[in-house]
Amino acid sequence: MTxxxxxxxxxxxxxxxxxxxVGPTGRxxxxxxxxxxxxxxxxxxxxxxxxxxxxxxxxxxxxxxHTAIGEEHGYWVRVAELTVLGVATPNFALTVFPLxxxxxxxxxxxxxxxxxxxxxxxxxxxxxxxxxxxG
Amino acid sequence: MNAAExxxxxxxxxxxxxxxxxxxxxxxVCLVDIAKVELRSPEIKTASVVGxxxxxxxxxxxxxxxxxRYPRFAIRFTGACSEPLIRPSLVIDDETLQLLRS
Numbered sequence: 001m002t003x004x005x006x007x008x009x010x011x012x013x014x015x016x017x018x019x020x021x022v023g024p025t026g027r028x029x030x031x032x033x034x035x036x037x038x039x040x041x042x043x044x045x046x047x048x049x050x051x052x053x054x055x056x057x058x059x060x061x062x063x064x065x066h067t068a069i070g071e072e073h074g075y076w077v078r079v080a081e082l083t084v085l086g087v088a089t090p091n092f093a094l095t096v097f098p099l100x101x102x103x104x105x106x107x108x109x110x111x112x113x114x115x116x117x118x119x120x121x122x123x124x125x126x127x128x129x130x131x132x133x134x135g
Numbered sequence: 136m137n138a139a140e141x142x143x144x145x146x147x148x149x150x151x152x153x154x155x156x157x158x159x160x161x162x163x164v165c166l167v168d169i170a171k172v173e174l175r176s177p178e179i180k181t182a183s184v185v186g187x188x189x190x191x192x193x194x195x196x197x198x199x200x201x202x203x204r205y206p207r208f209a210i211r212f213t214g215a216c217s218e219p220l221i222r223p224s225l226v227i228d229d230e231t232l233q234l235l236r237s
Binding site for chain 1: 163169171172173174175176177178191192195199202206207208209210211212214216218219220221222223224225226227230231234235237
């Protein structure tokens with residue numbers, strides 16, 4: 001069983017993890033995402049996704065969210081690859097919405113996290129991932 | 136030096152995150168050649184700055200079309216951010232549910 005350990009940082013009690021997102025031409029950006037087990041979908045902000053070459057035209061489905069300030073429309077896009085906590089997932093579908101925060105680029109939600117076991121160790125500031133055997 | 140070369144932004148020497156924050160306070164910085172404190176850590180040990188400015192877009196502008204020269208980058212804000220995170224709640228229809236389970 002493969003186990004990977006990654007450190008995280010606390011920012012106002014949010015858990016921020018490192019991620020890499022690869023665009024359609026291979027351009028890669030490093031981003032900081034909130035680990036959010038209450039989010040069904042992984043989200044990136046438009047400003048991030050657009051800088052690696054995606055636009056709304058790459059969206060394959062509209063998405064709608066409710067936020068504290070009302071209803072917003074975004075879109076679903078498949079990025080060439082998303083890597084979080086050491087787990088790389090090619091052709092990954094995520095939602096694109098603004099989050100209104102200068103230093104947070106998105107949320108890693110359950111559509112990513114459901115593919116492995118993980119353990120958050122706040123005292124150690126570590127997240128341990130246990131990869132599941134395929135097949 | 137030709138015109139194309141003149142347009143290539145100049146990266147700083149590798150700076151620590153504390154040095155970056157001191158030299159570019161309360162603004163967005165576009166970073167390349169990023170070294171992390173440890174593997175898969177969100178914390179930056181050193182990086183070179185290739186762009187900076189008051190917005191995410193202005194920081195990125197110097198390397199916007201330079202995919203080959205700068206295939207990997209990060210944009211960070213050097214100040215304190217007090218805005219609350221707008222946490223979206225996705226409206227899930229049957230099609231979306233299928234997508235989430237795929």
